[in-house]
Amino acid sequence: MNHLLIAPIVLPALVGPFIILVLRYHIDLQRIFAIASCVFQVILGIVMVSQANSGLVQIYELGNWQAPFGIVLVLDRLSAMMVLLTASLGLAVVLYATGSRWDERGENFHALFQFQLMGIIGAFLTGDAFNLFVFFEVLLIASYGLMIHAGGTQRFLAGTQYVVFNLLGSALFLLALGTIYSVTGTLNMADIAQRVAEIPIQDSALIRVGAMMLFLVFSIKAALLPLHFWLPASYANAPLPVAALFAIMTKVGAYAILRMYTLAFGPDVAATAGLLDMWFLPAALLTLLIGAIGVLGSREIGRLMAFAALSSVGTLLTAIALMTPVGTAAALYYMIHSTLTAALAFLIADQIFERRGGEIAVKPVMSQNGLLSALFFIAAIAIAGMPPLSGFLGKIMVLDAARAHPLAPWIWGVILGGSLITMMGFARAGTLIFWSGYGLDQKKIPISQNHDNGETDEDNHTSSRLTLVVCFALIGPLIAHTALAGYILRYTEATAQSLFNPQVYIETVLANRDRPVTSSHDDDDAHAQHDETQSHVSTEEEH
Amino acid sequence: MELLIASAVGILSAAGIYLVLRKRTFPVILGMSLLSYAVNIFLFSTGRLMTGAPPILNKYQDMAYTDPLPQALVLTAIVISFGMTAVIVMVALAAYLSSRDDRIDMIHDQTTGGDSQ
Numbered sequence: 001m002n003h004l005l006i007a008p009i010v011l012p013a014l015v016g017p018f019i020i021l022v023l024r025y026h027i028d029l030q031r032i033f034a035i036a037s038c039v040f041q042v043i044l045g046i047v048m049v050s051q052a053n054s055g056l057v058q059i060y061e062l063g064n065w066q067a068p069f070g071i072v073l074v075l076d077r078l079s080a081m082m083v084l085l086t087a088s089l090g091l092a093v094v095l096y097a098t099g100s101r102w103d104e105r106g107e108n109f110h111a112l113f114q115f116q117l118m119g120i121i122g123a124f125l126t127g128d129a130f131n132l133f134v135f136f137e138v139l140l141i142a143s144y145g146l147m148i149h150a151g152g153t154q155r156f157l158a159g160t161q162y163v164v165f166n167l168l169g170s171a172l173f174l175l176a177l178g179t180i181y182s183v184t185g186t187l188n189m190a191d192i193a194q195r196v197a198e199i200p201i202q203d204s205a206l207i208r209v210g211a212m213m214l215f216l217v218f219s220i221k222a223a224l225l226p227l228h229f230w231l232p233a234s235y236a237n238a239p240l241p242v243a244a245l246f247a248i249m250t251k252v253g254a255y256a257i258l259r260m261y262t263l264a265f266g267p268d269v270a271a272t273a274g275l276l277d278m279w280f281l282p283a284a285l286l287t288l289l290i291g292a293i294g295v296l297g298s299r300e301i302g303r304l305m306a307f308a309a310l311s312s313v314g315t316l317l318t319a320i321a322l323m324t325p326v327g328t329a330a331a332l333y334y335m336i337h338s339t340l341t342a343a344l345a346f347l348i349a350d351q352i353f354e355r356r357g358g359e360i361a362v363k364p365v366m367s368q369n370g371l372l373s374a375l376f377f378i379a380a381i382a383i384a385g386m387p388p389l390s391g392f393l394g395k396i397m398v399l400d401a402a403r404a405h406p407l408a409p410w411i412w413g414v415i416l417g418g419s420l421i422t423m424m425g426f427a428r429a430g431t432l433i434f435w436s437g438y439g440l441d442q443k444k445i446p447i448s449q450n451h452d453n454g455e456t457d458e459d460n461h462t463s464s465r466l467t468l469v470v471c472f473a474l475i476g477p478l479i480a481h482t483a484l485a486g487y488i489l490r491y492t493e494a495t496a497q498s499l500f501n502p503q504v505y506i507e508t509v510l511a512n513r514d515r516p517v518t519s520s521h522d523d524d525d526a527h528a529q530h531d532e533t534q535s536h537v538s539t540e541e542e543h
Numbered sequence: 544m545e546l547l548i549a550s551a552v553g554i555l556s557a558a559g560i561y562l563v564l565r566k567r568t569f570p571v572i573l574g575m576s577l578l579s580y581a582v583n584i585f586l587f588s589t590g591r592l593m594t595g596a597p598p599i600l601n602k603y604q605d606m607a608y609t610d611p612l613p614q615a616l617v618l619t620a621i622v623i624s625f626g627m628t629a630v631i632v633m634v635a636l637a638a639y640l641s642s643r644d645d646r647i648d649m650i651h652d653q654t655t656g657g658d659s660q
């Protein structure tokens with residue numbers, strides 16, 4: 001077994017408690033360890049992508065229990081790509097939080113951050129549906145802490161809503177898993193895929209209910225339209241660097257949809273065929289549109305960026321909803337772009353917020369107005385999907401993939417119209433923020449804005465240059481994503497092909513299924529059952 | 544027994560959903576707890592109901608056994624939902640103490656999300 005697979009989960013799982021237990025009062029050491037951990041995760045991510053690039057699917061059996069009974073981690077192209085994306089985003093955000101001293105405004109920022117990364121990366125790597133639930137909980141618990149980091153009335157109120165919404169999601173997740181387990185008798189994703197494929201269509205009612213509930217859970221995470229209400233308030237009221245990290249959270253939902261609905265409940269599976277056809281695509285298009293309209297109507301910079309993130313999730317889900325290999329390849333390309341730009345947008349929003357407050361209204365000119373307006377402009381064209389950055393290429397690919405779809409005119413119309421509205425929204429916000437300023441009275445700005453916690457006044461002046469360096473550094477991957485589009489697209493196309501032909505995945509995961517434990521058949525069964533209990537008990541202990 | 548379990552799940556979920564839709568945080572938290580009880584009982588029953596049977600399959604194949612997996616799942620779910628209830632109580636308490644109001648719908652938030660930081 002290749003122990004590389006578990007390394008990016010174990011690393012933050014060790015660094016997080018170490019920071020809490022040993023480095024509690026040493027913020028500098030906390031920063032050093034957190035940044036070092038993130039750097040190592042990026043390296044691990046790069047190694048994973050290079051290993052997965054050959055099309056090899058690797059599994060890691062936790063505790064060496066064979067696949068349908070124990071928990072497995074699976075590394076294929078999709079998970080490797082997502083791990084690298086998460087790790088890169090984590091590194092950028094942790095550097096920014098250090099530079100802007102956000103990590104000093106409350107307790108345990110770096111430890112929670114490591115747990116958050118552990119949960120996200122675990123969710124991308126696991127091959128077991130119940131383990132997916134556990135990792136969702138890990139990332140959610142950490143996100144509750146990060147969401148209310150540094151406190152403040154609005155943040156606590158928004159945090160309460162966020163926690164309640166996600167707890168409801170978790171309850172629904174368990175109901176869905178219970179239903180699926182009661183039909184298939186397994187929770188291993190590859191095994192579920194095999195069992196679901198054997199269910200005759202007349203017995204499919206219960207599995208359809210389970211699959212649908214599971215889809216609702218993932219839609220909550222991905223903020224698909226009727227379930228998106230948590231997103232704008234949470235993102236706008238979270239500390240904005242944390243919101244930048246949350247840019248990957250909606251992608252966890254999108255990833256889970258992509259994984260489960262190609263592997264287990266795919267378009268060719270008789271039992272669940274046609275489950276999403278009717279309304280997944282319209283809901284995704286509406287998400288895009290609502291996001292774009294929200295951008296136009298926002299009166300506050302955090303909310304503006306939150307709606308921009310919602311709109312890009314809408315585009316992503318539209319591409320996934322096509323449920324074709326071409327659409328999925330485009331979706332994966334756009335997913336990288338969307339995560340990076342959303343993070344960039346939130347970091348820039350934080351810079352603007354620190355200097356002049358969040359309202360999109362006419363105010364005194366802030367310091368470094370020109371520099372920030374340049375950054376804002378780059379983020380705006382990246383989000384709206386204007387050339388020359390990768391948003392343009394991503395949207396072109398999505399449009400191209402949608403050409404054969406019966407709803408193509410609608411898809412084209414909404415994506416192009418949404419881009420136009422988003423662009424107008426950003427033009428309006430940028431004009432008000434950067435061009436309509438008056439006077440040069442910079443001293444007043446921090447005092448008037450920070451009545452919630454006065455001690456941050458000092459921080460504004462000591463916030464280091466690292467923050468702007470990180471913002472500019474995030475543009476680097478965007479340019480690379482554009483310049484190397486050919487290579488990346490080849491990778492995502494191969495990913496999409498293997499997603500829609502999951503035999504390799506299933507066979508690799510279940511390869512050891514019939515590995516003999518003892519000679520007698522009776523004993524074999526007894527051991528198998530025993531394994532099942534043991535492995536799940538050990539999961540509880542781990543988490 | 545099926546009827547008992549089924550109605551317990553149904554009644555707990557109905558009461559939980561009703562409470563979750565209330566305006567103040569305390570009933571909402573109670574609703575979440577009821578809902579998580581309903582989920583736990585439901586999960587427990589997904590391995591089929593069986594009384595007085597051991598949760599392992601032994602050598603004597605004719606002996607009935609009950610599925611051990613849902614029991615392990617329920618344990619995990621109980622631990623997680625218990626921890627989550629503690630978290631939401633603390634967050635809701637912080638929100639209540641700083642705003643002197645335990646409404647959950649963020650009535651003051653409509654336009655001035657900006658002064659939160």
